[in-house]
Amino acid sequence: MRLLYEQDGETVEIETGLRKNPLQARGLLIQAWLLCERVIPDSADVLEVERGLRDAISQFKGGDHIPRYLLKGKTELGLSASKDKLLQLSLRIGGLVALIAVFYATAYNAVGGRKVFKCLESISEESKVDLLKRANSNPVNVQMMALLNLILRQHGPDATSTACLLYSLSTKELPK
Known part of the structure; x- marks a missing residue:
């Protein structure tokens, strides 16, 4: 899908418009946003979560290259059951990329993690499903994904495999 607008009788793609006249293009995007x-x-809330998921995936490199603070992603007390359901939903709907993005984007010691978690909990089911499906469009380290896919094929998409995947991402804190 492409975002286009008309200017002086000419059809302009939004990326081109942002390069040529960024303030005008931003104004159109703001109008569209307010209508949306x-x-x-x-x-x-969906925008906040989208940003959090994209940031988490952009920092995920796999193996020893994962930034230190992401490795220590813990679940706050009282949030375990909710986060466990969210992680399983992300794996079921969006696959491994969504699982990794949700896990790291909602880590309470990551920048904005609590806010992303709160927003993700409060959005509609339809918005949640849409976000998790779109998470797969973000590029992730190929070698790490191959390893995680192997683990998933061996265990199947259930709570046990979610725990195995999270363990392989080097977290010591697994949801119950």
Whole structure:
């Protein structure tokens, strides 16, 4: 899908518009955003989660290259059951990329992790499913994904495999 707009009788793709006249293109995007927010009230939370998932995936390199603070992603007391359900949902709907993104983006010691978790909990089921499906469009370290896919094939997509995957991502804190 491409985002286009018309300017002086010419059809312009949004990326081109942002290069040629960034303020005008941003103004159009703001108008579109405000209309979207009116129709879909959880849009601001979805944007916050989307940013968190993308940031988490962009920092995920696999193996020893994962930034230290991500390795220590723990679940806050009282959030274990909710986070466990969220992780299983992310794996079931969005696959490994979504699982990794949700796990790291909601780590409470990661920048904005609590906020992303809270927003992800509060958005509609439809928005959640859409976000998790789109998480697969983010590029991830190929070698690490091959290893995680092997683990998943051996265990199947259930709570045990989720725990195995998280363990292989070097976390010592696994949801119950």
